[in-house]
Amino acid sequence: MKSPLLTLPGAVPAEGVDEGVAAHYGDLFREQRALADGAGFVDLSHRGVVTVTGPDRLSWLHLLLTQHVSELPAGEATEALILSAHGHIEHALYLVDDGSTVWAHVEPGTQEALIAYLESMKFFYRVEVADRTADYAVVYLPAGSIAEVPEGVVVRETAHGRDLFLPRADLESYAEKAGPPAGLLAYEALRVEHHRPRLGFETDHRTIPHELGWIGTAVHLQKGCYRGQETVARVQNLGKPPRRLVFLHLDGSEVHLPAPGTELRVADEGPDGRKIGFITTSVRHHELGPVALALVKRNVPTDAPLVAGETAAAQETVVEP
Numbered sequence: 001m002k003s004p005l006l007t008l009p010g011a012v013p014a015e016g017v018d019e020g021v022a023a024h025y026g027d028l029f030r031e032q033r034a035l036a037d038g039a040g041f042v043d044l045s046h047r048g049v050v051t052v053t054g055p056d057r058l059s060w061l062h063l064l065l066t067q068h069v070s071e072l073p074a075g076e077a078t079e080a081l082i083l084s085a086h087g088h089i090e091h092a093l094y095l096v097d098d099g100s101t102v103w104a105h106v107e108p109g110t111q112e113a114l115i116a117y118l119e120s121m122k123f124f125y126r127v128e129v130a131d132r133t134a135d136y137a138v139v140y141l142p143a144g145s146i147a148e149v150p151e152g153v154v155v156r157e158t159a160h161g162r163d164l165f166l167p168r169a170d171l172e173s174y175a176e177k178a179g180p181p182a183g184l185l186a187y188e189a190l191r192v193e194h195h196r197p198r199l200g201f202e203t204d205h206r207t208i209p210h211e212l213g214w215i216g217t218a219v220h221l222q223k224g225c226y227r228g229q230e231t232v233a234r235v236q237n238l239g240k241p242p243r244r245l246v247f248l249h250l251d252g253s254e255v256h257l258p259a260p261g262t263e264l265r266v267a268d269e270g271p272d273g274r275k276i277g278f279i280t281t282s283v284r285h286h287e288l289g290p291v292a293l294a295l296v297k298r299n300v301p302t303d304a305p306l307v308a309g310e311t312a313a314a315q316e317t318v319v320e321p
Contacts, residue, residue: 038144087231
């Protein structure tokens with residue numbers, strides 16, 4: 001779904017899964033600095049929006065999600081995963097309940113598969129699931145923003161900022177009042193800075209929550225009764241995940257960023273050394289320079305200098321080995 005804000009001055013369209021919104025509006029670092037200072041907004045209207053209504057919505061979702069939501073207070077934001085039977089991550093949901101409806105935004109294009117799964121699990125529960133992507137656009141306001149939120153708009157507020165579920169018909173008029181627009185590249189740079197994983201970027205077909213630091217934020221360890229819970233409990237109690245998320249400082253003298261999927265090796269082992277991981281997201285940050293998130297094997301020493309393709313990389317630990 002193509003955003004009308006792509007007609008704003010300087011807008012350059014994003015590509016790939018983020019197609020439909022602006023990657024930037026002509027000045028990546030200015031846009032990053034504005035967000036870091038609590039100014040402006042980000043158009044996330046390409047993301048899927050799903051609602052769940054009905055008197056059983058919270059107790060029903062509690063049985064399906066990795067998060068404890070049976071008593072979720074109205075207005076309190078949370079995030080949750082849906083796992084496969086083997087504990088691999090299939091969906092990531094960013095939730096808030098407004099007192100009568102659970103609102104969630106999800107990765108672009110994943111809402112249909114998510115809704116199909118939820119519909120298959122309704123049984124006798126009094127719930128209704130709906131795809132509201134055509135009617136509502138997600139807009140992000142950074143932490144510290146003083147931008148006005150229109151009356152009646154559902155807000156999901158976190159330490160990183162506020163997600164607005166804005167009527168899609170109001171997107172253009174709201175953009176005129178919300179301050180300078182920032183593109184998705186600026187949003188992604190701050191996401192990487194704060195080590196926040198993203199489904200489809202930091203995950204592949206075998207990722208489990210422990211590898212990305214999603215335990216505690218998206219996975220509640222004091223609840224059971226959800227698909228994949230056995231794997232979560234077994235890894236938590238008896239073992240360690242096979243991989244771990246790391247934050248990388250990349251050699252700033254390189255012109256090009258290493259692309260997602262670029263193989264990582266230990267620098268001391270040379271160009272023919274064993275593959276120990278791969279880049280998941282790489283960005284240019286307005287203060288930190290070129291940085292990235294990556295998945296590496298758990299037993300890689302935390303102080304080992306790495307090489308991403310031909311680019312030198314220094315590690316910071318995100319998930320402990």
